[in-house]
Amino acid sequence: MRTTRIAVAVAAGVVMMAGLTACNGGGDKSNGTGGGSASGGSNDAAGAKSPLDAALASLKAASQQTNGKNSAKVEGTTKNGAMTQTMKGAMDWASGMHMSVDITQAGGPMGGSGKPMKALYTPDAMYMNMGMPMGGKNWIKYDYDVMAKKMGAAGALMKDMMNNNNPGRSVDLLIASGKVKEVGKEDVRGVQATHYSGTLSVSELTRMQTKNVSEADLKALEKQLHATGAKNETIDLWVSSDNLLVKKREQMDSKASPYDSTVYYSDYGTKVSVTPPPASDTTEYK
Numbered sequence: 001m002r003t004t005r006i007a008v009a010v011a012a013g014v015v016m017m018a019g020l021t022a023c024n025g026g027g028d029k030s031n032g033t034g035g036g037s038a039s040g041g042s043n044d045a046a047g048a049k050s051p052l053d054a055a056l057a058s059l060k061a062a063s064q065q066t067n068g069k070n071s072a073k074v075e076g077t078t079k080n081g082a083m084t085q086t087m088k089g090a091m092d093w094a095s096g097m098h099m100s101v102d103i104t105q106a107g108g109p110m111g112g113s114g115k116p117m118k119a120l121y122t123p124d125a126m127y128m129n130m131g132m133p134m135g136g137k138n139w140i141k142y143d144y145d146v147m148a149k150k151m152g153a154a155g156a157l158m159k160d161m162m163n164n165n166n167p168g169r170s171v172d173l174l175i176a177s178g179k180v181k182e183v184g185k186e187d188v189r190g191v192q193a194t195h196y197s198g199t200l201s202v203s204e205l206t207r208m209q210t211k212n213v214s215e216a217d218l219k220a221l222e223k224q225l226h227a228t229g230a231k232n233e234t235i236d237l238w239v240s241s242d243n244l245l246v247k248k249r250e251q252m253d254s255k256a257s258p259y260d261s262t263v264y265y266s267d268y269g270t271k272v273s274v275t276p277p278p279a280s281d282t283t284e285y286k
Contacts, residue, residue: 055182055196059175065243067168069268070094076263082107092272093166096123100274120274127277139277142285167265170248174198174235188247193238205233229255244268
């Protein structure tokens with residue numbers, strides 16, 4: 001029972017982070033085309049920007065504005081195979097990731113109580129409160145270095161995400177790919193926003209979304225994704241008129257475990273306070 005509960009917590013924490021901040025832009029962002037082909041991106045004879053260049057310029061402004069806010073409230077739903085997970089809370093990325101969220105998980109091979117679990121994230125570790133004590137302690141601590149060793153490539157990616165990510169990274173990823181188009185104007189929870197979309201291959205995704213992951217782990221991660229039948233991921237972003245990311249959706253076409261995550265961002269600049277639980281009330285994952 002204890003092992004199952006720990007596994008549920010790990011799955012919940014990792015899947016939630018994958019949906020929230022998985023995308024870490026790579027390449028040279030100075031011209032907005034770092035990692036991918038920007039064919040069709042040149043200006044026309046009259047000097048007007050092409051649709052691609054216009055989209056890249058808008059996303060670059062969104063990245064700068066979003067990254068500069070340092071914090072936001074978040075709410076989202078992630079479906080990964082048979083598992084569905086919802087989360088709500090707030091995050092601060094001013095100096096590494098600090099986040100406090102409530103996660104509810106249902107379905108999947110390990111099930112889920114359907115009751116919210118409190119999760120705290122710091123630049124060094126993730127803390128999960130399962131809602132019932134384990135060995136007399138209410139919290140489980142998952143040190144990212146330990147997870148990197150235990151989970152291999154996926155653990156190395158988790159550690160990288162927690163040290164280098166924020167909501168603007170998903171914007172940076174599409175900029176770096178050079179593969180993006182404007183879909184149109186849409187309403188997002190009462191906010192008028194511009195919808196952008198792009199599709200990347202698994203190979204592009206694994207190499208653009210990581211910063212400090214070894215070449216061996218990158219190859220292993222790419223192999224793991226291909227083993228699930230995944231070939232591409234589609235990223236949709238909604239940006240408000242004041243250049244802030246208000247919604248993100250990521251979909252991966254894995255045959256074994258389809259992935260679909262939607263996250264809403266609001267109240268940029270909100271105050272976020274994350275205090276790790278005392279060691280006396282914490283069990284460490286080893």
